Amino acid sequence: MTTTMGGEAAHTVKDLADAYDVIVIGAGPAGLSAATAVSTLGARTLLIDENQTPGGQIYRSILLAQTADRQRLGEDYWQGREIAETFLHSGAQYAPATTAWSIGPANDEGGGFIGHEVGVSGSGTARLIRTRQVVLATGALERPFPIPGWTLPGVMTAGAAQIVLKTSGLIPEGRVVIAGSGPLLYLLAAQLIEAGATVAAVLDTMPRSNWLKALRHLPVFLTSAYVAKGLRLLRTMQRRTKVVRWVSAMSAEGPGEMKEVVWTAGGQEHRLPADLLLLHQGVVPNVNFSNAAGCRHVWDETQLAFRPQVDEWYETSVPGIAIAGDGAGIRGAEAAALQGKLAGLGCAARLALIGGEDRDRRASSLKVQLTKVTRGREFLDALYRPSKAFRVPQNPETIVCRCEEISATQIRASVSAGAIGPNQMKVFLRSGMGPCQGRLCGPTVTELIADERGVSPDKVGYYRLRFPIKPLRLRELASLPQSDAAKVAVLADLADTHHSKVN
């Protein structure tokens, strides 16, 4: 079956082939570009994406966007159209509204490694699909913003507000407060104001001391394309809303739902009634897939996040698995598209569709462009480095793990009791074991443990994640081809767990 959006390219899980040369996961700029590049070179390519239409989060709903959306969201957003359309005409197959939840080695009958097997699921059907190469383009997610009250209904991420603006044309109304720091926060504030929202205040949590650390990167930044864009956003924001600077503490207060935002700036406490609080303090690579696949990760002290280690073709430490775009370290949408193309060339060379020299020749201009579009990012990274107060909760009662409702003080106490790493913390408190699988608490738990132990987050490490990285229905799992013995064992185990929960 095809959907109207993807044209002939769109497939449901049932229609997919049993095997491909390349499976790309994620339809943002990196994934779309990787799939286009490698399928154009002759690889049988499948792109899997959770959303209904291509674009990822940055170009979300781009093919449904009209002139009014272009005006509201700006030219950078509109650029995504060409990337998405080129992909749809590339010959790659496209499986929208489909979730990829595992990658495992695929072996031949003699046990020899022949590639990877990707677990996918959509419209209630799950399948395991073989592929020789995988490109993960799973992008970024917003860095956790653990403040007291951040779990109240009415507190959302700034990215969430941007997504509903893109997908449904929803504009916040009532008393809206935007808080945090970083270029995306200012972009969102400007977009919402442009769309006609009344923003009561922007609470800027960037610490003053960041300027000193960022200054040495300023000369390069001033020659980058970011300057004009950034100044325009700041001007819109400053003219049309109240901007409160140097906010050092913040909480959302209820009861029951978001009623009032309370903050400290200049040593004084302030309160403001609010219906909607939008939080943002930068984005971090979404590492759930690469971590569960066993790829090696490194702690990036500049970006304060773990990221997978990749080579110049974005291949990870696991042969045949590449990661392009923000999932490999935050460098923005334009860089992601270029990285996707480079990862595609890398796959094509590994599949022997092109030779090494051909690959290098095709890559050379892409690499020049990549240097150009990432110029000035050191300055942004330094200037918008989120302050420790908002990464490592100051208030001990602050919820860190939203799923299991575990507070900062519980994490700290468990470190003293012997849980010296995130995986022991799972055993002690169940942190990271709820449905979000650590996506909303992982960075905070690592940094809290590091702070309590007085060591670097690098020494503490991250949760060891397991497949499936997205929940599957039992029916889907049970319908997968597997030996009868394995099926019986899995079902018996699950039935047992369920039984004890009900009683």
Next chain:
Amino acid sequence: MFRRAPDRIRDQVTFTFDGMPISASAGDSVAAALLAAGIRACRTTPVSGAPRGPYCMMGVCFECLVRIDGVGNRQGCLVPVQEGMTVETQKGSHFLSAEPAQ
């Protein structure tokens, strides 16, 4: 808490949330449709019973879990709303016994 830009009003789709009829625009996710209707909380937590509502809208936070047509643990932000859909608040944890056979 949200209003819709006039240029984005599409074909109307009607569904129910806890029995209450709600109209949405075709193409809305369930979570977006609830926000557009002024509904902020869509589940209670299994641990303390606290109310929660959509937080990330991109499928990573699992705060917008709801029951859709009798099936629990659905991510409201990833499911497109459809005519006649029955959406319910997910109270606490989801029990398999409540799920209809298919």
